[in-house]
Amino acid sequence: MTALDSARPRPRAFWGDARFFLGILLVAASVAGVWFVVSASRQTVPVFAATRTIVPGEAVSKDDLRLVDVALGQLGDAYLTSDSVEDGLIATRTVEEGELVPATAVDAAAAAATTTVVLRSTVDVPASVDAGSVVEVWEAPLIERGSYDVPRILVADATVVSVTRDDSMMGGGAAALEVVIPRADVAAVLAAMADESALSVVPTTGAK
Template sequence: MSVGAAAGGARLKKPSWKDPRLLIGILLVLASVAGVVALVGAADQTTEAYAAREPIAVGESLTAEKLHRVKVRLGEVEQYYLTPASGMEAGLVAVQRIGKDQLLPRESVGQPDGLDRKPVAVTVEENLPAQAAAGSRVDIWVALPDTRNGFSEPTLLLSGAEIAEITPASTALGASRSTVVMVLVPDAQMPKLLGAQANKAKIAVVWNPGGDAR
């Protein structure tokens, strides 16, 4: 047999299990599979979090009946939400409106003494703007009675107040002629609004889509 034929036979020889190149290839395949499994496992990790069964208004207390548990992927932001794992402090109330099925951010809840806005019922005789709904922002205008059995020029009393709730008001005969709007009023503005109501002022609500309460 020639030297060339012997060399060719050597090259075509079936690799042995002890061949370092085969062992390295197997290790690379195993490492790749393990990496894929770990990645899929990490992406599929879920945690339980609290969500609201129904909308929760500002100042409303949080109870187990108003919440339900959902499985979500929060990842690194889990610390910013209320979860069964972290527990829920007793006596918490909503300091921001929480929508139905919305998760509960920690910044949306607090203790009652931390509330700087209180719901006040405002009766409105005119039709409300179509955009007025719980959670939307409105401006509150008031016109005080004058000496001629009329009303003075309206003035802006409260800008960007958040609506907590809207309910129709009924007369003794059951006919709805006005609307009661629960607006969230900062403590600093409370005396002005209560004073206007005490003086039988005429109150109007104007939708303010980008208003900030002040």
């Protein structure tokens, strides 16, 4: 061994390099992250789906719902679960049959800003109008027997609960509809019916 060889520093072992340990930690963290994502995607939670179309203002009970197991990840709390169904709940928006019920789609009945009324359309109601349809209610005020004023919108945003069509010749294609309307419009609707105004229901373009 020469003096030059003895002065040359020994190479460090690869395991003694801090970068080696850092690389091991990064690989381990990556594997753990992938495992967590895969594990979370496989976990399901029971949430409620609607067994029928539910419209705003309708009472919601467990008879209108069925539990389904779905993988929602961190979104599980955003939907209605068995622990969050209480007596006195109503729908605050339309929930289609089979749709998962968002927690925000129901509220206590005391907080309702809508109510239901039954009115009769004096003209034919399109076949596309059924439960859950969003419609406008138009009024043509009665001037005198057989004479009506220019039609105008009475309720701009109503939701149909049910439709009973009368296709007989005597019925003239008219229909009776149960609709959900804002409470603020109730007085005007009742006054229109009491004054024998001609009421018509018109679907809102592009809405069901």
